[in-house]
Amino acid sequence: MTVKILIFSCNWDGWSCIDSAANAGLDYPASVNIIKLTCLSSLNAGFILKSFEHGVDGVMLLGCKNQQCQYGQLGDNIEKEYNKAKDIIKMLGVKGDRIMLARVEPFDGRGFIKQLNGFIHGIKNLAVPTGAQKGTDKL
Amino acid sequence: MSELKDIIRQTKAQFCLDCGKCTAVCPVSRYDPQFSPRLIVRKALRHPEKIYADRNIWSCSGCNMCTIRCNYNVSYVDFIRYLRMKSREHGIEPVYSHSGVTESVMHLMGKKEARQDRLDWIPQDVNISSSTDTAFFVGCAPYFDTLFKDIGVKSTDSSIGAMRLLNRAGIAYTVLANERCCGHDLILSGDKNGFINLGHANIEELNKRGIKRIITSCPECYYTLKVDYARFFNDWHIEVQHLTEMPEIYKITVKTSENVKARTKVTFHDSCNLGRYFKKYDEPRNILRTLANAELIEMEYNRESALCCGANPWMFCGSVNKQIQDERLRQAGATGADFLATSCPKCQIHLSCAQRSTGQAGEKIKIVDMYHLISETALKEND
Numbered sequence: 001m002t003v004k005i006l007i008f009s010c011n012w013d014g015w016s017c018i019d020s021a022a023n024a025g026l027d028y029p030a031s032v033n034i035i036k037l038t039c040l041s042s043l044n045a046g047f048i049l050k051s052f053e054h055g056v057d058g059v060m061l062l063g064c065k066n067q068q069c070q071y072g073q074l075g076d077n078i079e080k081e082y083n084k085a086k087d088i089i090k091m092l093g094v095k096g097d098r099i100m101l102a103r104v105e106p107f108d109g110r111g112f113i114k115q116l117n118g119f120i121h122g123i124k125n126l127a128v129p130t131g132a133q134k135g136t137d138k139l
Numbered sequence: 140m141s142e143l144k145d146i147i148r149q150t151k152a153q154f155c156l157d158c159g160k161c162t163a164v165c166p167v168s169r170y171d172p173q174f175s176p177r178l179i180v181r182k183a184l185r186h187p188e189k190i191y192a193d194r195n196i197w198s199c200s201g202c203n204m205c206t207i208r209c210n211y212n213v214s215y216v217d218f219i220r221y222l223r224m225k226s227r228e229h230g231i232e233p234v235y236s237h238s239g240v241t242e243s244v245m246h247l248m249g250k251k252e253a254r255q256d257r258l259d260w261i262p263q264d265v266n267i268s269s270s271t272d273t274a275f276f277v278g279c280a281p282y283f284d285t286l287f288k289d290i291g292v293k294s295t296d297s298s299i300g301a302m303r304l305l306n307r308a309g310i311a312y313t314v315l316a317n318e319r320c321c322g323h324d325l326i327l328s329g330d331k332n333g334f335i336n337l338g339h340a341n342i343e344e345l346n347k348r349g350i351k352r353i354i355t356s357c358p359e360c361y362y363t364l365k366v367d368y369a370r371f372f373n374d375w376h377i378e379v380q381h382l383t384e385m386p387e388i389y390k391i392t393v394k395t396s397e398n399v400k401a402r403t404k405v406t407f408h409d410s411c412n413l414g415r416y417f418k419k420y421d422e423p424r425n426i427l428r429t430l431a432n433a434e435l436i437e438m439e440y441n442r443e444s445a446l447c448c449g450a451n452p453w454m455f456c457g458s459v460n461k462q463i464q465d466e467r468l469r470q471a472g473a474t475g476a477d478f479l480a481t482s483c484p485k486c487q488i489h490l491s492c493a494q495r496s497t498g499q500a501g502e503k504i505k506i507v508d509m510y511h512l513i514s515e516t517a518l519k520e521n522d
Contacts, residue, residue, distance in 0.1 A: 044237070044238035044240065045238070045286075046235070046237055046238025046240035046243060047238055049243035049244060049247065050238075050239060050243045052243070053243045053246045053247055080289070084285055084286065084288075087285045088244060088282060088286070090256065091255060091256060091257045091281060091285070092244070092255055092256075093253055093254040093255045093317075
């Protein structure tokens with residue numbers, strides 16, 4: 001099963017990890033697409049949900065560690081939007097961890113690939129794509 | 140072209156006399172001189188090829204003030220809705236507020252395979268029956284709770300209040316775990332496909348549960364289910380009632396204890412759908428008066444002339460909308476009431492958002508949903 005992943009990456013530490021992974025010749029599946037943003041703080045839950053609307057199986061948010069943001073953002077904005085999107089996805093009945101917020105060290109290509117593979121593996125184990133979840137009819 | 144002619148005929152747009160009453164009463168025109176309902180009709184009649192690209196067709200909030208005032212009952216809202224649908228067919232997309240989050244939620248809900256998990260907010264004391272053919276249609280309240288947590292609005296409080304009221308009136312109802320959004324905002328913003336998907340999913344779900352009657356407290360759900368579903372779906376045969384239509388509600392008696400003898404000062408904000416579309420002005424007021432022990436103080440513009448909450452279907456929210464909301468809050472603040480009661484969860488969200496961001500004269504008034512107010516005051520006193 002091909003797992004479609006969309007990564008929203010910040011221009012700094014997040015992007016540096018992707019760059020390092022590429023330079024080191026580390027592989028990740030071709031079904032992973034990346035959108036580069038200036039800073040993750042500019043991302044809104046709307047864009048995360050839009051990705052699911054367009055049929056991705058998982059969204060990874062790749063950004064700097066809290067104190068290392070180039071713009072002095074404390075990371076509370078992206079955490080708020082991440083939690084919002086997670087709650088909505090859960091309410092929509094989509095099972096499993098479909099959204100991942102990864103805060104990375106700069107130029108840690110290996111660490112990024114490890115996290116990405118773990119994320120993909122987790123979704124693969126669910127064995128059902130986003131659109132075909134079986135939820136519980138409570139009543 | 141012939142389709143446009145049909146719509147002009149259906150909405151009676153050809154009767155527009157260019158008298159300008161619609162523009163004079165339109166809340167959007169008041170702050171956006173570029174916008175005018177009659178000008179849109181004139182442009183559509185004279186240059187139909189250009190109208191779809193006109194940005195102004197996205198500014199209408201659908202409050203129906205124009206049609207109420209129009210001598211010839213030109214249905215501008217339906218006309219605008221059609222123009223939006225055609226505009227989308229021409230590849231034009233509106234600018235969504237909140238990065239399109241509500242639109243995405245509605246589209247994800249519209250998927251046939253969706254199996255939602257959305258009922259964990261219902262408290263233990265609310266009595267839900269599993270053997271009835273009446274359903275309480277909750278609407279998007281659980282999603283709004285998550286999306287608008289930041290502005291301190293909890294829309295499910297409104298649904299809980301309404302459900303307790305139904306319990307007290309002795310009306311048995313069930314709720315659907317996989318109920319979809321009614322699609323009001325999608326159809327108003329011209330997204331016909333999205334609306335049809337939601338409609339089919341809802342009809343399938345309701346039929347599966349053998350539902351024959353729907354009761355709702357949300358004015359937008361009420362309008363959409365009652366009017367639009369009947370218009371768009373041939374297989375729609377479910378009776379739709381608004382909570383204020385139920386005679387049992389008016390038979391509820393509440394005993395007011397000594398400590399709440401003083402009447403709560405409340406000003407009521409008419410929602411466009413319940414008010415101007417269905418002419419239900421007295422019903423919510425009567426409920427507030429009798430059940431919430433409220434002393435009602437009317438705003439300067441009320442009932443038929445009530446200013447709308449200034450919001451579009453989650454798109455193009457800008458300075459014009461904020462100014463309308465601000466004016467409404469000023470009017471509410473001028474009454475000296477303690478509460479501004481709303482009957483529509485979206486009015487509560489939009490006015491609370493404006494109150495938080497502008498901090499004008501109406502900043503002190505507490506915006507509260509009417510069913511929540513009743514549930515927290517009168518019903519609690521009688522427990």
